[in-house]
Amino acid sequence: MRFSPLRTVPDGSGRRYLSPMPKTGHIAIAGVPNAGKSSLLNAIVGQHLALVSPKPQATRLPVIGLHTTDETQFVFHDLPGLLEPRYMMQARMRQAALDQLARCHAVLYLHPAPLGAAPAFASLAGLDTPPTVPVVTAYTKADVTPAEARLALGPDALLVSAETGEGIPGLLSHLEQWLPEGPFEFDRDDVGTQPLRFFVVEFLREAAFEFLEDELPYAFTAEVEEFREHSSPVYIRVTLLVERESQKGMIIGRGGRTIKAIGAHARARLEALLGSPVYLDAWVKVLPNWRRNAAALSRLGFPEESSAT
Numbered sequence: 001m002r003f004s005p006l007r008t009v010p011d012g013s014g015r016r017y018l019s020p021m022p023k024t025g026h027i028a029i030a031g032v033p034n035a036g037k038s039s040l041l042n043a044i045v046g047q048h049l050a051l052v053s054p055k056p057q058a059t060r061l062p063v064i065g066l067h068t069t070d071e072t073q074f075v076f077h078d079l080p081g082l083l084e085p086r087y088m089m090q091a092r093m094r095q096a097a098l099d100q101l102a103r104c105h106a107v108l109y110l111h112p113a114p115l116g117a118a119p120a121f122a123s124l125a126g127l128d129t130p131p132t133v134p135v136v137t138a139y140t141k142a143d144v145t146p147a148e149a150r151l152a153l154g155p156d157a158l159l160v161s162a163e164t165g166e167g168i169p170g171l172l173s174h175l176e177q178w179l180p181e182g183p184f185e186f187d188r189d190d191v192g193t194q195p196l197r198f199f200v201v202e203f204l205r206e207a208a209f210e211f212l213e214d215e216l217p218y219a220f221t222a223e224v225e226e227f228r229e230h231s232s233p234v235y236i237r238v239t240l241l242v243e244r245e246s247q248k249g250m251i252i253g254r255g256g257r258t259i260k261a262i263g264a265h266a267r268a269r270l271e272a273l274l275g276s277p278v279y280l281d282a283w284v285k286v287l288p289n290w291r292r293n294a295a296a297l298s299r300l301g302f303p304e305e306s307s308a309t
């Protein structure tokens with residue numbers, strides 16, 4: 001469903017008046033690893049879309065989340081690779097994130113409140129000049145921020161918590177001022193724009209970060225082989241990919257314990273997103289050194305440059 005820019009709306013009195021033009025805008029979410037970018041996107045959208053992990057560099061591909069009110073559509077981009085440590089990323093991935101940022105109407109710059117005042121966005125992002133789009137700084141993890149640390153940020157600081165929802169309505173109205181007038185780009189009921197297959201892989205990767213140790217979650221990815229959306233339960237067959245034969249056993253775990261836990265985690269997330277039961281059929285395969293294999297990376301939808309960890 002799309003809105004025409006100018007609509008007449010019944011006002012209950014029998015007369016009609018011209019409603020204000022809706023606003024639609026794109027907001028890039030940026031911040032250091034672990035700032036809580038993905039968590040805040042999920043809290044705003046009201047659905048678990050972006051994978052959340054205490055381990056850094058978990059987000060590999062941008063996730064888009066929508067929040068639509070009566071008159072405004074916010075399109076949030078959780079952009080990985082923007083303010084991440086340089087050794088983890090290569091120039092092109094960062095460039096892709098910067099290009100996307102420049103196309104947005106505002107940057108939501110998140111910084112963990114317990115760490116104190118945020119460094120200037122431009123310096124953290126390694127930019128010579130500040131971005132041309134407005135930067136809105138907000139402090140995350142308000143729920144675990146002691147009162148003194150809050151005070152130190154000053155009375156005007158925007159404090160939010162993905163955990164409790166504190167500060168989110170205020171943040172949204174703050175961001176709204178930067179969004180241009182224009183028709184909605186997406187259906188007002190949509191929470192995301194990416195295909196379900198994308199989220200299948202994201203949720204499996206989130207599970208990998210939860211259930212696998214050390215470097216293994218970084219060597220892990222998944223590929224959707226079959227997706228029967230209209231069967232009941234929804235049938236999804238996936239291949240879990242690792243880089244070496246020795247990693248296969250670790251994914252499966254003793255008596256299949258680990259692969260079951262990974263599958264159950266992803267299935268629960270998918271069921272919440274789809275609102276219907278899911279049957280997830282998972283198999284493990286070795287795709288030797290896939291993170292360094294250009295053909296494999298393209299097939300898996302990664303920019304080549306994201307392969308370094």
Ligand SMILES: Nc1nc2c(ncn2[C@@H]2O[C@H](COP(=O)(O)OP(=O)(O)O)[C@@H](O)[C@H]2O)c(=O)[nH]1
Pocket residue numbers: 031032033034035036037038039040051052053054056057059140141142143144160161162163164
């Ligand atoms: N207590 C608390 N923890 C949070 C909050 N937001 C994120 N976290 C935690 O911080 C870690 C990193 O979050 P994530 O959203 O993945 O950060 P990202 O790397 O910036 O995307 C996870 O363990 C989250 O559970 C919050 O508002 N409150």
Ligand SMILES: [Mg+2]
Pocket residue numbers: 037038039050051052058059078
């Ligand atoms: Mg993230």
